[in-house]
Amino acid sequence: MVLGGGLVYPELNFTLPTMFVNGSTMPDVAAQYREMITGALKRASELEVPGLVVEFETLPPMTENPDWGMEIAQILLDELHEASVKHGLKSVFRMTPNDTREMVRPPVMRSGELWDNMIELFDRSAAAGAELLSIESVGGKEVNDEALQSCDIGQVIFALSVMGVRDMRFLWTHIAEIAERNHVHAAGDTACGFANTAMVLAEQKLIPRVFAAVVRSVSAVRSLVAYECGAVGPGKDCGYENVILKAITGFPMAMEGKTAACAHLSPVGNVAAAACDTWSNESVQNVKLLGGMAPTCYMEQLAYDVRLFNEANADGPEAAAMLKKWLVRSDIGLDPQALILAPASAVKIAESIVSAPNHYRAAVAAGMTALNLITDAYNDGSLKVAPREVCWLDTIKEALEELPEDESTFIASMMDAVNTTTFRPQDYDLT
Amino acid sequence: MELTQLTEAIKTGNRKAAGLLTQEAIDAGVEPKAILNSLIEGMDDIGARFQKNEVFVPEMLIAARAMKESMVILEPLLVAAGIRPEFTALIGTVQGDLHDIGKNLVAMMWKGANFNVIDLGTNVPPERFVAAAREHNPQIIGLSALLTTTMPSMKSTIDELKAAGLSNAKIVIGGAPITQAFANQIGADAFAPDAASAVEVARKLVGSQSTAVLA
Numbered sequence: 001m002v003l004g005g006g007l008v009y010p011e012l013n014f015t016l017p018t019m020f021v022n023g024s025t026m027p028d029v030a031a032q033y034r035e036m037i038t039g040a041l042k043r044a045s046e047l048e049v050p051g052l053v054v055e056f057e058t059l060p061p062m063t064e065n066p067d068w069g070m071e072i073a074q075i076l077l078d079e080l081h082e083a084s085v086k087h088g089l090k091s092v093f094r095m096t097p098n099d100t101r102e103m104v105r106p107p108v109m110r111s112g113e114l115w116d117n118m119i120e121l122f123d124r125s126a127a128a129g130a131e132l133l134s135i136e137s138v139g140g141k142e143v144n145d146e147a148l149q150s151c152d153i154g155q156v157i158f159a160l161s162v163m164g165v166r167d168m169r170f171l172w173t174h175i176a177e178i179a180e181r182n183h184v185h186a187a188g189d190t191a192c193g194f195a196n197t198a199m200v201l202a203e204q205k206l207i208p209r210v211f212a213a214v215v216r217s218v219s220a221v222r223s224l225v226a227y228e229c230g231a232v233g234p235g236k237d238c239g240y241e242n243v244i245l246k247a248i249t250g251f252p253m254a255m256e257g258k259t260a261a262c263a264h265l266s267p268v269g270n271v272a273a274a275a276c277d278t279w280s281n282e283s284v285q286n287v288k289l290l291g292g293m294a295p296t297c298y299m300e301q302l303a304y305d306v307r308l309f310n311e312a313n314a315d316g317p318e319a320a321a322m323l324k325k326w327l328v329r330s331d332i333g334l335d336p337q338a339l340i341l342a343p344a345s346a347v348k349i350a351e352s353i354v355s356a357p358n359h360y361r362a363a364v365a366a367g368m369t370a371l372n373l374i375t376d377a378y379n380d381g382s383l384k385v386a387p388r389e390v391c392w393l394d395t396i397k398e399a400l401e402e403l404p405e406d407e408s409t410f411i412a413s414m415m416d417a418v419n420t421t422t423f424r425p426q427d428y429d430l431t
Numbered sequence: 432m433e434l435t436q437l438t439e440a441i442k443t444g445n446r447k448a449a450g451l452l453t454q455e456a457i458d459a460g461v462e463p464k465a466i467l468n469s470l471i472e473g474m475d476d477i478g479a480r481f482q483k484n485e486v487f488v489p490e491m492l493i494a495a496r497a498m499k500e501s502m503v504i505l506e507p508l509l510v511a512a513g514i515r516p517e518f519t520a521l522i523g524t525v526q527g528d529l530h531d532i533g534k535n536l537v538a539m540m541w542k543g544a545n546f547n548v549i550d551l552g553t554n555v556p557p558e559r560f561v562a563a564a565r566e567h568n569p570q571i572i573g574l575s576a577l578l579t580t581t582m583p584s585m586k587s588t589i590d591e592l593k594a595a596g597l598s599n600a601k602i603v604i605g606g607a608p609i610t611q612a613f614a615n616q617i618g619a620d621a622f623a624p625d626a627a628s629a630v631e632v633a634r635k636l637v638g639s640q641s642t643a644v645l646a
Contacts, residue, residue, distance in 0.1 A: 018579045018608075059580050060527060089612070102529050102555060145532055194561045197532065204625070285579060388485070425510040 001051040001090050004252025004277050005232050006279035008309040010041055010302035011053035011094070011237060011278040012297035014115075017285050021061040028067055033072050034079070036286050041083040041091075045329060047303040051090035053132070053254070053278050054080060055237070059119070063098040064114065064376035066121040073125045094187060095130035097121045098234065101140045109139055109167055109427035122175060126182035127199045133179050134236040136192040139167020139253065140222070142423040144194050151211050151392070153218075153367060153399045158414040160194060161221040162407075166224035166428045176230030188235030188251075188306050189226040191219030196238055196264075199337060203265050208389040210374055213336035214396055217349050217370030220244040221363045227251060237280035240272060240419070243341050244366075248351035252277035259301050262294065264391040267335035275343050276422040279306050332383070339383055345373050368400050434461065434469035437501070441473025444493030446500045453501040463508040470498050470505075474543035483626035487624035495543055505584045516609040520635050521563050521565075521600075522573035523551030525542070525588055533606060536626035537573055542630035547606070548569070548634035551590070564597045565579065570637045573629070574619070576606040601636040605629065 001009065001221045002087035014036045021029055038053070044052050056076050073095060075310040083089040100114045106112065122133055140163035145154030168189065179186040190196075195216040202212035220241040227233075233251030237260075242253035253276060258269030260282035265270070273279060281298040290299045312323035324343070331338035339345060352369040356362035375393050377383035385393070405408050415430065425431045437456060440448040456466050477494045480486045488504075509515070520541050524534050530551045541548045549567050551559060564572060572592065574585050585604055592598065601620040603611075614622035621627040621636055 016580055017584050020583045021580055058576075060529075105552060137622075145535075149488050149532065149535065150492055151487070201488070201532070205484045206626075208487055388487075 001092055003053075003092070008276055008313075008315060009051045009053055009278045010044070010049055010299070010301050010305045010306050011055060011234075011280040011303060012044075012295065013055040013237070013280060013283045014040070014058055015057070015283050015285055016059065016296075018289050021059050021068070022224050024427055026071065027066075030071060030075060032232050033067050035293065036295040037076050037079040037099065040196040041079060041087075041089060043292070043296045043299045044303060045087040046082060046090050047304070048301060049303045051092070053092045053094055053234075053280075054133070054279070055094040055131075057096040057136075057283065058098055060098045060100055063100045063118050063121055064103070066117050066124060069097065069121045073101070073128060073130065073241050077129050087093055091131050092132060094132035094134055095122070095125040096134040097125075098135070099135055102138045102141065106142060106421070106423045107138070107427075110170060111334065114179065119174060119178070122178050123182070126178055126184045127284030128227055128346050131184045132187040132234070133184060134189065135171070135174055136190050136238070137168065137171055137176070138193050138237065139171065139428070140164035141193045143418045144196070145421075146419065148207060148215070151395075153206055153211070153214065153396055154410075155414065155418055156194075156215055156404070157218055157360070157363045158410070158418065160191070160218050161359045162411055162414070163423070163428045163430075164194070164222035165225050165359045166430075168222060169229060170233060170246065172226045172229035175226075179230070182291055185233075186226070186229075186231040188231045188233055188239065188245075188253075189223050190236040191216075192236075192238045194344055195219035195241060196220070199240070199266065199405050200264060202337075203267065208386075208392045209267070210336045210371075210385060210389050210392050211396060213340050213374060214367050214370050216241055216337055217244070217340055217366040218247075218363045219367055220349065221353060221359050224248060225359075234277050237278070238282055240268060240337075240341055243272075243275045243343060243346040244349050244353070246275055247347045248354060252279050254278040256282045257282040257312045259298065259305055262298060268331055268338045271331040271338045271341055271353075273305070273309065274324045274327045275346070276309075279309065297369070332377075334384055336377075336383060336385065339377055340370045340373055348373065358407055360410060361405075364400060364403055367396075371396055371400065374428070432484050434465065437466070438469045438473040438476070441470055441494055441497050441501070442476050444490065446493075446497045449497040450500040450504060451503045456502065457508065457522055463505060463512055464499075464514055466505055467509060467514070470501050471543075471545050474498055478543060478627070478630055479539060484587065491539065491543075495539055516545050518571065518633075519547040519549065519567050520571035520573060520633060521549045521551060521560065521567060521569045522575070523555035523560060524553040524557045524575045524577075525581055525584035528555060528578050529553045530575070530577035530578050530606075531627050533574070533626060534575040534582040535579070537575070537605065537623065537629040540626050540630045541571075541573075541633060544634065546633065557588040560588050560598065561595045563593050564592060564600055565595070572600045572602045572635050573601065573623075573633075574604045576604075578611065579608050580608075582608060582613065583617070589618050603629065603632055603636065
C-alpha cells in the first residue's frame, strides 16, 4: 500500500461496548476485539477495498498494562495477516497507545511508571508489526482546558505553542527513535484534547464557534512538531488540523468527518474529506445494528466513501476538482471551523505559520489568519455567524493584538496568569 | 440600600463593582444574608440565560468571579453570623476517567447556587468518594464519566457508597454517554443531561425530592 500516492484508503477504528477492562475481563475484551476485526475484515474483503488501515487506539488500562495492550494488538495483527493470506486484503496497522501521563495530577510528563509503560507499548507493538505509530498527546492540556472555558486565547496559545510544543518535542523524539529502530513509521499526533474539545464545547453551545475555529488554527503549530521530529504521516484521523499540516509538510493525512458521526458531532463532515489520504470513522462501539455489528457497518460506509473519492480521482483532474469543490462548498458557509479547514484557507494559515520566526509567533499568526478569514467571510455574507458570536470576533482580535512580540515576555506574563499548580513547570522547561 | 445594583454587577460580571457594592451594603448595615441572596439572584439569572443558550461559559465564569470577589468580603460576616451554605455537594470524575471539563462546569454552577462544593478531581476511586462523603456529609454526590468503559465505575461507586451506609446523599450522574435509563439501571437518584440543568436537578433533590427529572 502507498499512503499519500493519490488513492484514498479507509481507516477503521473501533472500541468496546460498556464494560470494565481489567485482568478478569481480559478474555471477554479479547473476544470483543476478535469479533470486531473478523467482521470488519470480512466486509472489507467482500467490498473489495483497495487496502485498509486499521487503528488500534488502546483504552487506558491497556497502555498502563502493556501485556494487555499487546495481547489485543497481536490478535488484530494475526487477523490482518490471515485476511491478507486468505483474501489478498492489503492492510496497515496503526498503533495508538493512550497518553496515560495525565493519569496523575499534575501529570509527570518525562519519567515514571506511566511514561515507561507507554513507551514500552510503542516499542513492543512496533517490533510486532505496527507500521504506523500515533498518539493523542496531552502536553499543555493542563492549562488549555481552563483557557477554553474562559475563552482566553492568550492562555490557549501558551498551552499549545509553549507547553504543547515543548512536550511534543520530547515525546516525538522518543517515538521517532522507536520507529526508526523498528523500521516502522512515526505517523503523527492530533490536537484532539485541545481543538476537538473546543469544537465539541462549541457544538454544545458552551463556547463560541468562532473561538473554536481560531483554536483549531492555532493547534496546527503544536501538531506540526511531530513532523519536525521525524513523523511522516499519515497524521492521526481526529486531527482536523491535518489539512494545514499537509499544506506545510506534504505528508499524507488521515481525516474524519461525516462517517465519524458514530463518535461525535462535527460541523466539518464533508470539507474534512477534501484533502484526505485515509478516511476514518474515528471510533465506534461494538454494538449490534440491523446491518451487523457496528464496526462492520462502519467498514462498509468507509468502503463506499473511498470508492467515490477514488472514482472521482480516476475520472481525471476535473472530476476530482468538482468533487472537492462540492465537499468544500457544502460546509464552509455554515460554520467558521469548516471555513478555515477548507484547503484554500489551510494554505493561507500554513503560509502564516511557516513565515513566523518561532512557534509562539506562528501560533499568534495562525490565530490571526483564521480570524481574518472568518471576519472577511462574515462581512461579505458568505459565512453565517450567530448574532451572539459576532462580538467575539473583535474580542479575540483585541486579545491577539495585545500579545507581546517577544516569546520570553509572553511566557513570563502567562506564568503569572495561569494556574501553575496544574502542571510541573520543569517538565516544560519553564523553571 | 438597594441591592439590585449588586445583583446587576454579578449578572454582568463586573468584578470591581461587585466588590465595591458589597462593601457599601455592609457599611450601610444590610444583613449579610440579604447581600448573599442578591448575589445568588444574579447567578441564578445568568444561569437561566446560560440554560437558554443566551450566554456562553466564559460569561458565566466572569459572573462567578464577580461573585467570588463579593464573597471574599462577605464570607467573614456570614461565618460570624453562623450562616453557611445550606447544602454540601461532592463531585468527581469516576475511576479510570480523566475528563474534567463537564465536571468543572457543574461544580461552577453548583457553587453559583451557593452549594458548598467539594471537588475530588478526576480518576476518583470509589473509596475516595466514600471517605469524602464520610468527612463532608454531603446532601448531593455528583459522578461524571465520558467513556463507555468508565461508566461501570459509576455503578461501583454507587454500590460502595450504599454499602458504606451513605445512601442519604442523593447521587446525580452525568456525561456524554450517560442516559436516564443508565441512571435508573445503576441506582442513581438523578441524571443531569448537561451542566446548565445540574443546578435545577440538585435543588430538586435536596428540596421536594420527587420531581419528573429524578431517576
